[in-house]
Amino acid sequence: MIVSGYRALADEYGDGSFDWEIALTAVAVRTKVDEDDARWIVTCLDALQVFDREGAWLRLESLLRECVTLHS
Incomplete structure (x- = not known):
């Protein structure tokens, strides 16, 4: 479920x-x-630190997002 959630956001x-x-x-x-x-x-994604924060805004951490994209 966590992986599906990450992929949904990505x-x-x-x-x-x-x-x-x-x-x-x-x-x-x-x-x-x-x-x-x-x-x-x-x-759970937040606890795993997959987000970069800019005030109230979140963004998927770029290096992790690139790695996940390479292996999809």
Whole structure:
């Protein structure tokens, strides 16, 4: 589920910015999970430090995103 959530954000936003609520919505819709599961996924991704923060905005950490893209 965590990998699916990461891929959902990478597919939807690439190297663009998004906020926490947008991330929850994207993960819920693209992975077809409920809001609680989406919140768990995004929280796990945050704990794994896959986001760069710019104030309230998040962005997928660029080196990890490039590595994941190479292996997809």
